[in-house]
Amino acid sequence: MREKVELLAPAGNLEKLKIAVLYGADAVFIGGKKFSLRAKASNFELSDIKEGVEFAHKHGSKVYITVNIYPRNEDLEGLEEYLLELDKIGVDAIIVSSLHIIDTARKLGCKFEVHVSTQQSVANTSSIEFFKKAGAERIVLARELTLDQIEELRNNTDVALEVFIHGGMCAAFSGRCVLSNNMANRDANRGGCAHSCRWHYDLVDKGEKISEEDFLFASKDLMSINYIKDLIRIGVNSLKIEGRMKSHHYIATVVSLYRKLIDEIYESDYQISNNRLLDYEQEMSRFENRAMGSGFFGGDVTHEGQIFENESKQPNQDFIAFVVSYDKENRRALIKTRNYFTSNIEVETLSPGGITRKFNLGDIYTLEGEKIEISNTPDKLYYINVDFELAEHSIIRKLS
Amino acid sequence: MKDLIVITSSIDEIKNLDADSFLIGNKYGVRTNRVFSKEETLEIKDIVSKRGKRLYILVNKIFLQDELDGLFNYLSWLKSIDVDGIFFSDLGVITMGEQLGIKDKLVYFSETQMVNHKDCEFFVNQGLKGVILSKELPLEDIITTSKLVKGNLGMIIHGYLHMFYSKRKILRNFFEKYNQEYEYQNKRTLKLKEQKRNEYYPIYEDENGSYIFSHGCMSSLNDFKEIVNSDLKMFIIDSIFLSKEHVKNALDYYKKILNGIDGDYQKLIEEEFKEVDFTTGFLHHQTGIYK
Numbered sequence: 001m002r003e004k005v006e007l008l009a010p011a012g013n014l015e016k017l018k019i020a021v022l023y024g025a026d027a028v029f030i031g032g033k034k035f036s037l038r039a040k041a042s043n044f045e046l047s048d049i050k051e052g053v054e055f056a057h058k059h060g061s062k063v064y065i066t067v068n069i070y071p072r073n074e075d076l077e078g079l080e081e082y083l084l085e086l087d088k089i090g091v092d093a094i095i096v097s098s099l100h101i102i103d104t105a106r107k108l109g110c111k112f113e114v115h116v117s118t119q120q121s122v123a124n125t126s127s128i129e130f131f132k133k134a135g136a137e138r139i140v141l142a143r144e145l146t147l148d149q150i151e152e153l154r155n156n157t158d159v160a161l162e163v164f165i166h167g168g169m170c171a172a173f174s175g176r177c178v179l180s181n182n183m184a185n186r187d188a189n190r191g192g193c194a195h196s197c198r199w200h201y202d203l204v205d206k207g208e209k210i211s212e213e214d215f216l217f218a219s220k221d222l223m224s225i226n227y228i229k230d231l232i233r234i235g236v237n238s239l240k241i242e243g244r245m246k247s248h249h250y251i252a253t254v255v256s257l258y259r260k261l262i263d264e265i266y267e268s269d270y271q272i273s274n275n276r277l278l279d280y281e282q283e284m285s286r287f288e289n290r291a292m293g294s295g296f297f298g299g300d301v302t303h304e305g306q307i308f309e310n311e312s313k314q315p316n317q318d319f320i321a322f323v324v325s326y327d328k329e330n331r332r333a334l335i336k337t338r339n340y341f342t343s344n345i346e347v348e349t350l351s352p353g354g355i356t357r358k359f360n361l362g363d364i365y366t367l368e369g370e371k372i373e374i375s376n377t378p379d380k381l382y383y384i385n386v387d388f389e390l391a392e393h394s395i396i397r398k399l400s
Numbered sequence: 401m402k403d404l405i406v407i408t409s410s411i412d413e414i415k416n417l418d419a420d421s422f423l424i425g426n427k428y429g430v431r432t433n434r435v436f437s438k439e440e441t442l443e444i445k446d447i448v449s450k451r452g453k454r455l456y457i458l459v460n461k462i463f464l465q466d467e468l469d470g471l472f473n474y475l476s477w478l479k480s481i482d483v484d485g486i487f488f489s490d491l492g493v494i495t496m497g498e499q500l501g502i503k504d505k506l507v508y509f510s511e512t513q514m515v516n517h518k519d520c521e522f523f524v525n526q527g528l529k530g531v532i533l534s535k536e537l538p539l540e541d542i543i544t545t546s547k548l549v550k551g552n553l554g555m556i557i558h559g560y561l562h563m564f565y566s567k568r569k570i571l572r573n574f575f576e577k578y579n580q581e582y583e584y585q586n587k588r589t590l591k592l593k594e595q596k597r598n599e600y601y602p603i604y605e606d607e608n609g610s611y612i613f614s615h616g617c618m619s620s621l622n623d624f625k626e627i628v629n630s631d632l633k634m635f636i637i638d639s640i641f642l643s644k645e646h647v648k649n650a651l652d653y654y655k656k657i658l659n660g661i662d663g664d665y666q667k668l669i670e671e672e673f674k675e676v677d678f679t680t681g682f683l684h685h686q687t688g689i690y691k
């Protein structure tokens with residue numbers, strides 16, 4: 001029998017890695033401080049990677065490290081040492097674009113798997129064969145493929161295939177855009193993209209402006225609730241959520257939603273109803289404040305897959321706090337705040353395992369026991385009284 | 401031996417220009433002005449051979465599975481007519497090159513990913529004919545890399561730089577969004593102007609997707625002497641968006657520098673083509689590393 005599909009989630013720091021694992025990710029990908037597209041923003045020292053790997057393995061999940069820059073000459077130093085360190089720590093795979101890095105990992109005899117990044121835009125089996133020969137075990141496919149094309153690849157190769165299912169999308173073929181290098185002096189293939197595809201342009205023909213409206217060409221984020229069943233049926237090995245820069249709340253909700261959906265698809269033997277899919281979509285739209293599209297899964301991307309309106313920059317404010325610990329004796333939870341909220345509002349919790357419960361928040365108390373009515377500063381610690389046990393890392397959100 | 405290559409869409413240029421090699425498009429190549437049929441390619445092959453020049457074929461699409469059979473047949477055909485080189489971007493072409501025994505004809509031309517000597521070396525060691533460095537490299541890196549790699553490396557020396565390649569039909573989508581008729585398929589006259597910058601980026605779209613190019617024409621005339629003295633071997637002039645005159649004169653100037661005849665050619669070309677904005681591309685332009 002085929003192995004169950006893997007749900008792969010991003011994590012920008014150790015805390016988020018734990019959240020992703022607890023909320024149902026089978027594997028988590030993180031970037032270290034070296035050779036990763038988000039190296040500058042990385043919070044993962046080798047010691048953190050080690051702790052993350054230990055935590056994930058204890059919970060039956062895997063950890064993949066992005067080693068995905070196209071290094072310049074000056075970036076090459078220290079590669080072997082870094083790969084050997086990762087191997088020693090026992091990471092499960094590295095995600096790579098550069099052939100030199102793949103080659104080095106294989107020559108060093110590292111035990112981890114090598115996954116080829118979507119930066120390579122792999123879209124056919126000849127290309128897959130090339131990477132297989134170079135020593136890769138898995139290919140993260142180009143994001144430009146339709147379901148049928150993915151199926152065709154699946155039927156013609158035994159290499160593990162990974163597909164993006166959720167998150168931000170480049171307007172260009174991955175790794176094939178230097179707009180940002182050119183216009184903002186920032187190197188896209190070393191993690192510096194300034195998102196020039198989101199800027200506003202005029203369209204000009206022979207010197208004359210021909211567009212009344214601003215010319216925009218950024219892609220909507222990907223959301224694939226309606227395609228998960230088919231991706232599993234096809235035999236894709238891993239479904240990837242994008243977004244290492246995303247919040248605690250985002251990781252918990254998106255991971256837990258796809259976790260539930262995947263499990264329901266298996267449990268229903270692929271008979272999940274359209275109504276249920278609609279429920280999932282609605283649930284997603286509650287907190288996804290960016291415009292979402294379904295990428296290339298159903299065919300060419302039309303104008304509906306692009307962003308033409310100024311996106312509301314309004315972040316989702318529903319997420320108010322997460323649970324640090326629960327004191328059974330006094331039936332109260334210690335919470336850490338995020339967004340503005342007041343006492344006595346209706347809220348919902350989402351806990352690891354995808355369990356949700358609704359309740360009234362009641363009063364809010366400071367650590368000194370003082371009652372307050374409004375919380376408007378993030379990262380404050382407060383107590384609330386809750387009748388039932390709330391697991392650590394549960395999130396609390398407003399019911400609108 | 402140094403190899404001056406012109407990416408061209410004109411049989412006339414192939415007949416008359418004094419380049420060492422011509423690189424031409426076909427249905428497996430993208431971002432050229434013209435798709436040459438097999439018949440035309442044979443004719444060109446004939447012209448090129450008689451002139452003692454070389455013929456290179458651009459096969460630089462990212463291929464989908466259902467294109468593989470056609471591609472394989474096309475590559476076998478290229479083998480049978482004995483072209484001098486095949487410039488590719490999809491690494492699946494190496495797998496096929498191996499099956500067909502033509503790896504030594506293949507030149508890796510990914511345009512964005514060959515940015516260090518170790519990656520170049522990897523491809524050279526695959527037994528390829530050569531590797532073209534990415535256009536976003538500064539001169540300093542180009543020179544160092546050429547010294548560190550024992551193999552046939554090349555670079556783009558002149559032309560509008562290809563900055564963005566998408567499968568999305570971003571022009572068509574724009575017109576459809578606003579219910580306007582889309583009349584620009586494959587037309588080369590449109591430009592994008594970023595609203596806060598006084599720069600114009602050529603943009604076009606064909607059945608394979610959309611392409612955006614750099615503002616202005618990159619010229620390395622001022623740096624070519626240094627480039628020629630490095631260990632680089634292949635130099636590409638991309639004629640897309642350039643007038644015939646421009647290509648001819650540029651080629652002439654590069655050739656002169658190659659032959660050791662000094663001159664202020666950049667000044668000359670700027671005077672001759674006042675309507676063109678010349679830049680030095682990324683040659684003196686170190687892009688920031690990380691966010």
Ligand code: SF4
Pocket residue numbers: 169170171172177178179180188193194195196197198
């Ligand atoms: S500018 Fe847009 S398309 Fe280009 S690399 Fe950045 S996100 Fe991708």
